[in-house]
Amino acid sequence: MTFTKRVQPDRNKIEMNDDYAVKYWTHELGITRSRLQHLVEKVGNSAAAVRKELSR
Template sequence: MSDDRKNTGAPDRDRINLNEDYEVQYWVQTLGITRDELKAAVEAVGPTANAVREHLRK
């Protein structure tokens, strides 16, 4: 089943989906980084939020 684009509540806290604008906005705001920084972090360590947070701390 595909995502319901009308249901834009809080995104899955364990994964970062770069294909959904509302999720990208959430993570950019939550992590205090730019879209480009978020994309680079996800490409470097994968889409899990914990891995991205660890990567950003370095």
């Protein structure tokens, strides 16, 4: 039997292909999935960049 260490997700990046990550970020930021997708397309998948854009 082989055990593998589970890798923690990078909380500095927003991975739109990961349903768990999308659910986390939509809840964390208080926005919809479509709004999150739009922001990631606009400023990239950096959580800091998305937060900065939201604060505008």
